[in-house]
Amino acid sequence: MSVNLLIVEDEPAIVDVLAAYAEREGYSTRWARDGEEAVEAWSEAGEGVFDLVLLDLMLPRRSGDEVCRYIRARSSVPIVMLTAKGSEADVVSGLDAGADDYVAKPFSPRVLMARIRAHLRKNAAPQLGLKNVLKLGSRVEIDPNRVEIRKDGQPIPVTRNEFLIFSTLAAPPIRTWSRDDIIRTALGDEYDGFDRTVDTYVKNLRKKLAEPGHENGWIQTVHGFGYKIDDSDPAKP
Numbered sequence: 001m002s003v004n005l006l007i008v009e010d011e012p013a014i015v016d017v018l019a020a021y022a023e024r025e026g027y028s029t030r031w032a033r034d035g036e037e038a039v040e041a042w043s044e045a046g047e048g049v050f051d052l053v054l055l056d057l058m059l060p061r062r063s064g065d066e067v068c069r070y071i072r073a074r075s076s077v078p079i080v081m082l083t084a085k086g087s088e089a090d091v092v093s094g095l096d097a098g099a100d101d102y103v104a105k106p107f108s109p110r111v112l113m114a115r116i117r118a119h120l121r122k123n124a125a126p127q128l129g130l131k132n133v134l135k136l137g138s139r140v141e142i143d144p145n146r147v148e149i150r151k152d153g154q155p156i157p158v159t160r161n162e163f164l165i166f167s168t169l170a171a172p173p174i175r176t177w178s179r180d181d182i183i184r185t186a187l188g189d190e191y192d193g194f195d196r197t198v199d200t201y202v203k204n205l206r207k208k209l210a211e212p213g214h215e216n217g218w219i220q221t222v223h224g225f226g227y228k229i230d231d232s233d234p235a236k237p
């Protein structure tokens with residue numbers, strides 16, 4: 001299977017390095033020089049053509065955030081953001097926009113390629129505790145085979161990492177998870193997120209899954225420890 005990367009970056013020197021490393025891995029690349037071109041490249045190609053998007057946050061014409069939201073509204077393709085070093089604000093805004101991961105500039109191309117490989121692997125075979133469709137209440141279903149969360153039969157647009165985190169929490173036996181445990185179990189050892197990234201994923205999941213009786217989006221905060229799935233059924237005493 002050939003792997004296709006969309007690289008969205010306005011600095012040609014960085015693109016040269018990335019393209020050389022990608023070629024060595026046997027990947028094909030398409031370069032977009034700004035946000036507008038990225039959106040054009042994506043909409044021309046359509047869903048299913050690119051296997052991963054490498055997306056700079058600071059771009060001319062359209063910001064990386066905007067491009068990320070555009071693609072995320074249409075696809076669950078892994079999106080890796082390139083952010084400014086040490087900027088938590090950048091990381092949070094990237095994850096809020098639906099990115100799966102981020103790498104801070106200046107980065108080591110070899111480390112970045114390892115992260116890309118990890119995402120492609122994860123995409124090929126999600127490391128799930130869940131084997132069968134799991135129901136929460138009467139409306140929500142988690143489907144590990146289709147990598148889908150459905151509400152009333154309709155898929156909810158979640159990112160891959162959001163899916164992995166939610167299905168990890170929901171897999172029986174239900175227990176309380178620390179943020180660190182969640183990162184390691186759901187996203188793997190290669191993921192070097194910090195604790196606050198879990199909070200961002202949970203916040204996004206809550207926004208997408210909240211419903212009357214489950215305003216917390218089925219995820220309960222366990223203060224001083226972490227998170228737990230809240231599978232209580234408010235309709236039943």
Ligand code: CA
Nearest residue numbers: 010056058059
């Ligand atoms: Ca830039």
